[in-house]
Amino acid sequence: MRLSWLAFCMNAILASAGPLKPARHTCQTDLACPKGTVIVSKTDSSAHFTTVQDAILSLPNDNTTQTILILPGTYKEQLNVTRSGPVTLLGQTDDPTDATKNKVTITWAQANHDNTGQSVDNVFSSVLTVAPTLEASYSGSGPTGYPVPADTPFGNVDFRVYNIDFRNTWSEYSDGPAHAISFSRANGGFYYCGFYSYQDTVYVGKLGNAYFHKNIIAGQTDFLYGFGTAWVQSSEILLRGCGGGITAWKGTNTTFTNNYGVYIADSSVRAANESIAPSIKGQCALGRPWNSLHRSIFARTSEDASIAPTGYIDWVVDGQSRLTKDTIMAEYQITGPGFNATGRRAGNVTIVMTDREYARYNSPAKVFQHPNGRPGNINWIDWTLDTN
Ligand SMILES: *[C@@H]1O[C@H](CO)[C@@H](O)[C@H](O)[C@H]1NC(C)=O
Ligand SMILES: *[C@@H]1O[C@H](CO)[C@@H](O)[C@H](O)[C@H]1NC(C)=O
Ligand SMILES: *[C@@H]1O[C@H](CO)[C@@H](O)[C@H](O)[C@H]1NC(C)=O
């Protein structure tokens, strides 16, 4: 059943007696939710569904805004959102602004191969997939990846997730791509979420626009990768080992000037815990070019001693370097022991940007583009978050 109107009003009155809270908080903490909110729980008999995917499949295929509230628990399932209308997934929590206190976990254990070595496209490993079609979500291979048909419609225009952890538990070390998320041809914001695996954890595919705010992103190898545009704001990037680099992007030539790439701002990059820190000291690369048009920038971010003296590294295949004058592997105003100015200069792969060089990329409004290249595609980002 849906929340009764009476319960909704009672909760709204109770909630309004306290200090004013954002609407999503009252839903997450007091069950005072927008009318029509779909509730998921494995154990609570008042819930509409016991799996998140059944709740997703129950949403009407139209342009209405839909909200799903997930009650505390661990849900072992793969999620797949093809709907284009706005969708918000809320994890119930006592602490809506702290990802370390999340009570909802979606988990699955899969890589892009099985134990016999048979492999499939990386998307099949994902805990969460958001894309309008299967082809739109393929990463494919080669410098330009899977050729997604040009007439593929755009997918979700406004996808939002709050306080949910996504964990791919295939292995406890890099053992091939194991996505926590695959996000293509869609706009989406992730707030106080966690993404955990070891390799290729967060994939932002073609025409994917993904914004991450105060998230925890933990991995070992190429764990922020893709073709689209990702902005990681005020988040924790946790190194569970070193391998490849943190970022691995494939850029695309377009008729307009594009800003496809991954932008990390005001964040922290560090060893996942104190036991692993000594063994990865000076070993982890910030990124490596998945193709020559790789673009990634770490800005105003602190780096612990895990980072290699050169910062980024090259990716040499068959003796061929992928570095060209168009490869952008950059840092801007970095603090912490991971920034070694001598090492960066000696390595000659990391660009240390000036204010002027960074200016083109210094806000989500500049980098998130509409599919036709027009900038300022940011109406789907939640700008009403608390500042705490
Ligand atoms: C949803 O909105 C788009 C334009 O934003 C429109 O083309 C489409 O027909 C709408 N779909 C439905 C089911 O109303
Ligand atoms: C997601 O669902 C769509 C629609 O049912 C399906 O075509 C597609 O194969 C699914 N994607 C994955 C990765 O399973
Ligand atoms: C530290 O992180 C590593 C890598 O994820 C993990 O294997 C290990 O169990 C963690 N140790 C502790 C004490 O949490």
Ligand SMILES: *[C@@H]1O[C@H](CO)[C@@H](O)[C@H](O)[C@H]1NC(C)=O
């Ligand atoms: C982009 O264009 C350059 C110059 O024409 C070409 O060398 C490169 O292979 C292209 N890269 C991709 C990924 O399309």
Ligand SMILES: *[C@@H]1O[C@H](CO)[C@@H](O)[C@H](O)[C@H]1NC(C)=O
């Ligand atoms: C910084 O880089 C230089 C040159 O690679 C290296 O000699 C030095 O040991 C590095 N310093 C630290 C603290 O890692």
Ligand SMILES: *[C@@H]1O[C@H](CO)[C@@H](O)[C@H](O)[C@H]1NC(C)=O
């Ligand atoms: C740095 O690398 C570029 C090519 O990426 C090369 O042209 C330049 O000579 C190198 N500089 C040094 C000091 O090695």
